[in-house]
Amino acid sequence: MAKEEKKSSVTEHAEKKEKKKNSSYISGKESRKISRFNRKLTKKLENDRANANKDPALYTTKMRDPNNVVEFDNMCTYFFTDIGTVKAVDGISFDIPKCSTVGVVGESGCGKSVTSLSLMQLLPRPTGQTVGGEIRFNIGNGEALNIVNTPTSKMMEIRGNRVSMIFQEPMTSLNPVFRIGAQVDEVIKLHNPDMSDEDVKNRTLDMLELVGIANKEGVYRMYPHELSGGMRQRVMIAIALACSPELIIADEPTTALDVTIQAQILDLLSDLKNKINSSIMLITHDLGVVASMADYVVVMYAGRVVEKGTAEDIFHHPAHPYTIGLMRSKPVVGKKVDELYNIPGSVPNPVDMPNYCYFRDRCEMQCDRCSGAYPPEIRISDTHVVSCYRFFDEGEVLGYPHPVNVEEL
């Protein structure tokens, strides 16, 4: 074991040298080494998962706060790819309280979708693995499931039933060869095997009516291609709501839609949230959508949470330079500015993240501390938490994110 470590540190050193020459170049030898390492590691992780099947004690835990539906606690999801380990989500922590909407904002590639896929256990395994931390899902009676190592059979009871997901592209997420009715029925039948066919159909029709489809009998017999984008998204929502889940994950539900249709869908979502008492995790890159929908906002950057708080906190007192930059770079109707602010530079390479604050190189407010370790989470008000050294002296330091050392696994 010690020998191996030594070897790996030597290779790491060589890699660093290589990277200085040309960051994107990987020699054949290195590439083989990486694949061998990936194969070994993913095999081990898969075995661990299979073993977890046997004992429920391994995957049941306690919620920190019983009023939360889901708690992410230092969750790490890595992808073991042929060019190296991509730390897509690297130690994020946030809670989703009951009956509220949490907006997750960030640019593409910041790990928003990976967070939701980890929660649903829909990661493309074995390449993608949740290697550390906990995702606690409240199953009532003060008990919780740790989704990270819940076995697939158990997960299938939860997925679609207690947590469901609305995807970005209604076009590609509905099956083109089945009628709408059959696709909604399927969910209900799967989770309620005792229900009679007629009850299932009635429930489906109720759902279609709930999401504002006037011609429900007609739509029940239609195929997805006969519907417009907005209608398809309504059907997706109906499928997601079919079992009255406690949490709905909406992954960019309106990005593919037009402004007027977007308004309809957002209205529908917030309306439904109150009707069926569930929480929504709204993933989007549109700050406008988040402002109108969310109670709590989580801002992500390069796989980490940089700021979280209530919508009021984030939109009226943004603290992290990235959040501030993001707000200023979006033109707002009715506010005339001569030139938009642009955040200089671009996101660091996910394979080779720096060991200081990820945003330092693009930041205009950096101080001396920023060259040190990645900033800890700092509480600056009751609800407002930010990861930035500018508040190091003022706020209460909560703790540093703990990345997982892949070599040690």
Next chain:
Amino acid sequence: MAEELKVIDEYSAKLFENAENDPDNLLVVKNLVKYFPIKSSFFRKTIGNVKAVDGISFKIKRGTTMGLVGESGCGKSTIGRTILRLQPKTDGEVFFNGVDIFKLSKEELRAIRPTIQIIFQDPYSSLSPRLPVGEIIAEAVREHGIVPKEEIDDYVTRIMHACGLQEYHKDRYPHEFSGGQRQRICIARALALNPDFILCDEPVSALDVSIQAQIINLLRDLQKQFGLTYLFISHDLSVVEHISDTVGVMYLGNMVEFADTEKIFSKPLHPYTEALFSAIPVPDPDYKMNRVILEGSIPSPANPPSGCKFHTRCSKCMEVCKHFQPDFTEVEPEHFCACHLYNSAERNAMLAKMMSEQNDAAQKK
């Protein structure tokens, strides 16, 4: 039916009469029509038309930006492609610098091509993956002989600098760049031909918010520097408000409103414009939205509703809207709108008369 068509023809043509002779106007589009025929599967007979663009008129002043907004499928991109003569028109006229570009011969068109350039929506698919960036930019420069052969290399470097690219990027291939940088390459490619007019077809919709801001700022800087004229097609209204001087709002192949940006955003006249603008999400949790939510979705352009095409979703729909297409008229100076709400009294009387005549005819039958 014939009556309806006649009505719009008469009015719109008058509206921009002689506009092409005004040297201030770089681009004048009059009653542009573009239908895509629907062929039957066996005999290839035309059985109908998709009315992608159905009688559109607007003008763009030299050195300004016009924004074109509307829902997807309303014909924004078709307009763009047709005015560049990338596809034939069905009817109407397009004047560029006072010349009707559909009357040009092949050689004349080739001569005018460098002055009209286009930036496409998706920077991932609009760059050849087999050419290095330097060659992508230089190719058209060499073809059109913009600069002497010896100077091409320097010229390309200068253009790349203007667009925020470095000289060493020249030997790299598009796949090595991020989305924002690729869009810069597309802009450099368009700019290298020394154009007067650039059509930006959703240039920022595929990009992230912070990168969007970079590209928008770049486009504005270049406009100031080179005196460019843009037609900016987008469905993002806040971006359009930021960048444009005039805005045209489209619905189902028709222009429903066209005016200065400030005028149209502060006082939208057409009910559709009003609904569209009220649906823009504002990044402020305290902002009370009084949204005008439109019912239903956009009808099929192959079979548009009769009369005003918006009447099926309009909250202020009147009887006349169902029978006659409204004219695109100048309601206020430089504020054009196509809605029966703003008809003059005599026009209303005329329409009412025509409507009763039609009813009588129908009853007799």
